[in-house]
Amino acid sequence: MAQGSYVEPTFERDTNYINDRITQDGADGWPVEPGRYRLVAARACPWASRAIMVRRLLGLEDAISLGLCGPTHDSDSWTFDLDDGGLDPVLRIPRLKDAYDKRFPGYPRGITVPAIVDVPTGGVVTNDFAQMTMDFATEWTDFQREGAPDLWPVALRDEMAPVMKRIYTEVNNGVYRCGFAGTQETYDAAYDRLFTALDWLEERLAGQRYLMGEHLTCADVRLFTTLVRFDPVYHGHFKCNRQKLDEFPVLWAYARDLFQTPGFGDTVDFEQIKQHYYEVHRDVNPTGIVPLGPDLTNWSDPHDRESLGGSPFGEGTPPGEIAPAERVPEAANPALGPDGQLRR
Structure with missing residues (x-):
């Protein structure tokens, strides 16, 4: 980090x-x-x-x-x-x-x-x-494997660059700006910036399946890592609490779509995510108590994003099974089976 x-x-x-x-x-x-x-x-x-x-x-x-x-x-x-x-x-x-x-x-x-x-x-x-x-x-x-996606397509790079920059400055870094604000004034400003960006993303993704259109790119990976931590950590721990991710109709469906795509949700360890933020950030959480919630089983709920068309890997294919040594424990992610793969 x-x-x-x-x-x-x-x-x-x-x-x-x-x-x-x-x-x-x-x-x-x-x-x-x-x-x-x-x-x-x-x-x-x-x-x-x-x-x-x-x-x-x-x-x-x-x-x-x-x-x-x-x-x-x-x-x-x-x-x-x-x-x-x-x-x-x-x-x-x-x-x-x-x-x-x-x-x-x-x-x-x-x-x-x-x-x-x-x-x-x-x-x-x-x-x-x-x-x-x-x-x-x-x-x-x-x-790279046969069927690997093109995550940084040449034809989209000029359009991707400002999108990824805004995601980094306003969302990836924006939640930290809220969480570590030292005054009410700076927190208020950070909060407004973050949710302005999330509202922009909600609108952008309403009519297209992925950030750059029909297929996955690096931009989606960058956004996902913040979205998957939002309700377990950022909403409470970092006071990003205008609403939870699962209260954004579009962003929540988009996040579940990514989560249920091989290569995304099967790498997520919710247990470690919560342990890190709540135990390490003692300036924010002096007791080090790790909350038991929220209920994360809803990450497996249907998302219906397929109706927008497109496909995650374009002309490519999903990644194969995860090697045993790299599997996330089933107990750390309710969407995983004992083999470390996403439940279907």
Whole structure:
């Protein structure tokens, strides 16, 4: 998760990332090479969840391995407390900070997920979450699965860019602006900005199935990671409470449509999401108590978005079954079966 400054009066996100890229030509010294890199993520984090989803949608599991941190962390680093012995089984480190320090001793900025680590050296390559998924879509094409969707289509890029920018500034970041506002005035302004953007999305999606029309793109992935956390976390924890997601007729149906699409809902761990926000953000929730609600079984309700036409993967196909080691536990997501797949 990208780091921010939670001090009065307004929330400001630190966006100074390690911006090296892994590309086909290796211009930054990091050539595309299957098996060389490890994506370190956390299912609790919306920015990291984006990378997990895109990797699965494109079928890059065999090319880029996945290391998962636990849902909570201290002020210093994300940790591999989900793994035996508290060590990542590939990198053999207990804390993600170790990979940052390996390349940049005494790394002075926040230790964030997602991060890509160079397995041979053990050093971090990049933590630029936005560019990372774009490169999965465009630089790793030789290793994508057959039938992988085009998530960053050339013909739509000029139109997509301002849509994705508004989603990032007003929605993805907007909920944090509400949650970490330091004064009533800044909270009020943040609240108005957020719901103005959600109303815009409600209108935009009323007549088309996806943000850019008939097929899934990176824009939908970016929006989904906030929408899926809205009712379990942001509505209460971050005081984004004009209405719940399930009180937006269009956005709620759109979110369920995505959730029920392979590659989206089958990567969501509601248990870890709630644990992270309510246990880590002690400035917002001093007791660390994690609420038992809300009831999340409604994510499986019919959405009827098929009536708008279009298809999620265009001329492509859905991703296949999730490998056992990467399955979300059934107890953490009521829409999943014991095999980690979405119930039908």
